Amino acid sequence: MAEWNAYYQNEEEDEEEQEEGGESSGEFKFTGRDSLVFLVDASKEMFIKGEDGEPSNFDKTMQCVRSVYTSKIISSHRDLVRWCSTETEHAKNHRNNFKHVYVYHDLDEPGAKRVQDVEALRRDRGAQLAGETLGLGGEAETCLSDALWCCSNLYSDIKLRLSHKRLMLFTCRDRPHGDDSARDRQARTRAGDLKETGVVIDLMHLMKPGGFDVSLFFCDLVSPPEDQDELGLQLQPSHKLEDLLKRVRAKEQKKRTLLSLCLAEGVSLAVGVYSTAVAARKPPAVRLYRENNGATYGQKQIVMEKDEVDSIKKFEDPALHLIGFKPRDRLKLYHHIRPSLFLYPEDGQKCSERAVFAVCRYIARRNNPPRFVALLPQMEVKMKEIVSKLRFKYKSESFENPAIQQHYRNLEALALDMMAPENMEDLIMPNADQMDARLGPLAQEFKDLVYPAGYNPDSKPAAKRKSADGGGGADKKPKVELQEAELRSHILSGTIGKLTVPVLKDACKQFGVRTTGTKKQELIDALKAKLAP
Numbered sequence: 001m002a003e004w005n006a007y008y009q010n011e012e013e014d015e016e017e018q019e020e021g022g023e024s025s026g027e028f029k030f031t032g033r034d035s036l037v038f039l040v041d042a043s044k045e046m047f048i049k050g051e052d053g054e055p056s057n058f059d060k061t062m063q064c065v066r067s068v069y070t071s072k073i074i075s076s077h078r079d080l081v082r083w084c085s086t087e088t089e090h091a092k093n094h095r096n097n098f099k100h101v102y103v104y105h106d107l108d109e110p111g112a113k114r115v116q117d118v119e120a121l122r123r124d125r126g127a128q129l130a131g132e133t134l135g136l137g138g139e140a141e142t143c144l145s146d147a148l149w150c151c152s153n154l155y156s157d158i159k160l161r162l163s164h165k166r167l168m169l170f171t172c173r174d175r176p177h178g179d180d181s182a183r184d185r186q187a188r189t190r191a192g193d194l195k196e197t198g199v200v201i202d203l204m205h206l207m208k209p210g211g212f213d214v215s216l217f218f219c220d221l222v223s224p225p226e227d228q229d230e231l232g233l234q235l236q237p238s239h240k241l242e243d244l245l246k247r248v249r250a251k252e253q254k255k256r257t258l259l260s261l262c263l264a265e266g267v268s269l270a271v272g273v274y275s276t277a278v279a280a281r282k283p284p285a286v287r288l289y290r291e292n293n294g295a296t297y298g299q300k301q302i303v304m305e306k307d308e309v310d311s312i313k314k315f316e317d318p319a320l321h322l323i324g325f326k327p328r329d330r331l332k333l334y335h336h337i338r339p340s341l342f343l344y345p346e347d348g349q350k351c352s353e354r355a356v357f358a359v360c361r362y363i364a365r366r367n368n369p370p371r372f373v374a375l376l377p378q379m380e381v382k383m384k385e386i387v388s389k390l391r392f393k394y395k396s397e398s399f400e401n402p403a404i405q406q407h408y409r410n411l412e413a414l415a416l417d418m419m420a421p422e423n424m425e426d427l428i429m430p431n432a433d434q435m436d437a438r439l440g441p442l443a444q445e446f447k448d449l450v451y452p453a454g455y456n457p458d459s460k461p462a463a464k465r466k467s468a469d470g471g472g473g474a475d476k477k478p479k480v481e482l483q484e485a486e487l488r489s490h491i492l493s494g495t496i497g498k499l500t501v502p503v504l505k506d507a508c509k510q511f512g513v514r515t516t517g518t519k520k521q522e523l524i525d526a527l528k529a530k531l532a533p
Contacts, residue, residue, distance in 0.1 A: 034079040034164045035107060036072075037151050038065055041171035042085040042102070044136045045208060047127050057206040058130065059122055060241045061170045064204075064248055066118045069110045074408055080162070081114075082107040082154065086147035087176070089135025095153060098146040102134050107154050112415035119416075144176055145186035152194050165199045168248065172208040172237070174216045184217060191221045199223075202251050204244060205237045212237040261320040261343075261360075271320070273364070274342045282407050313367040320373075321361040328355045331374055343375060386446060389438045402426045482507050484531070491532055496524055 038061075040046075046058040055063075065083060072079050083105040084093070092102045105114055121130050130136070151167055177183040191201055200223045205212050214235055238244040260268040320343075358375040402424040409421035436443070487507060490496040497520075499507075504523040508515055515526040 033160055033162055034076065035155075035158070035162050035166070036068070036079065036081050037107070037154075037167045038068075038081075038083040039147055039151065039167060039169045040065075040083065040085045041087055041169075041173065041176070042130065042134045042136060043087040043171075043173060043176075045172055046206075047130075047136060050207075055123075055241070056127065057170075057172045057208070058127065060206065060238075060244055061204075062118050062122045062126065063241055064170075064244050066115060066122075067245060068248060069115050069118060070412065072110045073112075073115075077109060079109070080107045080158070080160075081105070081110050082151075083118075084147065084150065085134050086144060090133070093150050095157075096146075096150050098143075098150055100143060101147050101150050103150070104134075107158060116416055143183060143186075145183065145190040148187065148190040148194060152190070152197070152199075155197065155199070165197075166202065166251065167194065167199055168202050168204050168251065169218075169222075170204045170206065172206040172212065174205070174208075174213045174218065176217065187217075188220055195223055204247060205234075206244065207237045207239050259318055259320060259364075261322070263322050268319075271343050275339065279339070282404065315368070315370055316363055318363050318365050318368070320363075323359045323361060323372075325356045325358055326374075328357055328376070331357055331376065335374065383446065386439060386442050389442065390435060399428055400424065401428065482510070484511070487511075487527065488531055491528055496527065 040058070040061055042058070046061070047056050049056050069081065072081060082103070084101060084103040086101055088100050088102045090102055091097070091099050092104075094103075105117070120126055148167075155162070155165060177187070194201060201221060203214065203218050203222045205214065205218070234247065238247060259271055259273050261271045262268045357377070360373050360375060362371050362373040363369075405424045406421070409424070412418065413421040482503070487496075490499065496504075501518075501520050501523065504520065504527065505518070507513070507527060508523060511527075511530060513526045513530045515522055517523075
């Protein structure tokens with residue numbers, strides 16, 4: 001039998017609050033872990049500093065790798081990351097024994113130790129350490145096909161289910177093999193084998209003197225865009241670290257799939273589900289078995305077959321199933337128990353004219369339980385006016401949740417043995433006066449459309465009802481005292497286990513019974529030793 005963890009741990013258990021987006025494909029790809037491999041060129045050209053103290057291309061790459069490591073630890077700690085270098089004098093790849101290929105980090109979950117390793121390779125001291133550890137190579141040591149072959153073999157050793165496999169190649173040389181056409185042909189062949197197994201190859205090329213011409217070699221090596229919205233091969237190299245980080249984040253970002261809205265048997269529509277607002281929360285504490293930090297119940301390890309696990313976790317394929325329609329006045333505020341989502345496109349004109357809403361059974365992702373949802377149609381004209389009035393140039397890095405960022409900075413400082421973390425400035429507070437001046441009466445008109453009559457979102461909840469005697473709060477239950485004869489009767493008849501823990505504690509105090517613990521069985525044993533005949 002297969003171990004539970006071998007199949008169960010591939011799924012994220014708390015995906016309910018994540019943002020959902022649309023994708024052109026109707027298949028659900030993201031049901032396992034993502035894997036990301038950094039293939040870094042360690043040739044001498046990568047360590048040349050730029051003008052005016054500009055960091056070297058290798059230093060920029062290390063900053064980019066560090067940024068991805070830290071973001072993975074926070075947002076997708078179960079994803080797998082690997083970093084290996086090519087064009088090195090030294091070699092380290094235990095399975096293949098390829099020359100000039102150095103595997104610095106094996107494919108595994110990111111952690112604090114890996115972040116520290118990458119941080120140690122930055123700046124001048126890092127370049128010196130990289131030269132001693134990797135050995136800086138050149139064109140004579142270049143054999144990109146060996147590095148790609150090494151990356152191909154690592155996926156055959158992974159037993160976990162991988163939803164997405166991506167390889168990012170960082171280099172500043174547009175002709176890594178020079179005029180050697182045989183090595184170029186070998187690298188293209190190996191890259192083609194990787195792409196046939198589902199590995200996406202991306203080129204993160206950096207600036208070098210004389211420019212970077214992708215048509216000389218790399219245009220046939222990288223993978224085409226997976227859909228029309230994805231960022232394809234960029235002809236211009238990255239001049240600055242910010243440009244490189246933007247390209248890496250654009251490639252590394254997960255995409256969601258379309259959902260089908262089933263109206264009847266054989267009739268369905270493709271819709272995209274988007275989250276309008278998701279609360280950022282600190283990650284919850286992980287509860288572990290105190291003896292071995294594992295999942296063991298009844299002193300037995302839980303093991304199940306893969307098909308048994310799949311059948312338990314799966315309800316139906318992700319979809320929206322139409323159940324029927326209800327009058328809009330039947331939808332109450334207390335039915336709203338989770339953040340609302342935006343569904344597009346939808347036939348909202350007819351529903352809005354008839355003042356009804358659709359009731360559906362909703363399964364967001366595979367292995368998620370079904371929920372009942374209400375599709376409430378809304379007109380778009382008023383909201384379009386508000387959006388046009390409040391539009392401004394948005395930069396995601398300019399708005400951060402200060403509490404969450406401070407929380408992760410504290411964790412980072414603790415894990416990396418840093419000094420006191422930096423304080424975060426609250427940049428998310430809106431300029432209410434400027435917004436009111438731009439909107440005018442539009443905000444109130446929109447509230448009248450969305451909220452029911454008389455609804456005030458700023459109103460305080462109703463105060464708790466006081467007790468009849470005016471003391472406030474609920475009346476406390478009187479303390480139950482047991483007579484000695486009654487307690488002995490419970491002991492003799494074997495019904496003492498039906499008494500609650502507070503009653504047992506009061507009985508111990510009442511009869512002067514000393515106990516070494518506070519568990520129910522310990523209290524019962526102490527009372528039996530004192531009062532049993």
